[in-house]
Amino acid sequence: MNMLDKKIDRRRGLLVCGLAAAIVGQAALWAPSALAESHVVEIRDFQFAPEALDIAVGDTVTWVNMDIAPHTATAVDGSWDSGSLAQGDEWSLVIETAGVIDYLCTFHPQMVGALNVE
Ligand SMILES: [Cu+2]
16 A cells, blocks of 8 residues: 555545544434433323323423223323324323423323423
C-alpha cells in the first residue's frame, strides 16, 4: 500500500466516524428523556392491573385488554381516551403532566384506575 492509499483510507475512516457521531447525536435529541420508562396496565377481569401506577413525566403507559369484553381507558377529565379496545388491543400514551390522573372505562364506569405522575 503506498502513501496515497493510506491517506485515503484514513479519510474514509474519519468520514464514517463523523457520520456515526451525527446519527448518535440525532438519536439523543429525539429521545424524550434518557430516563423515560414504559409501563403496562393490563385490563383483565373488569379491572385495571395495577389499579394505581406510580410513573414520571415523560413515561409511556400502555393499556392492554386481556378480556373478551371491550374496554376503554379514559381520563375522568376527558383529556384523553383510548376509544374501544377489543380483546388483545393495546393503546399507548406519553404522560406529559405531573399530578394524579384518574381514569375509568366508559363502558363500565365502576372500572377505575389512577396514574400518580411525579
Ligand atoms: Cu370496561
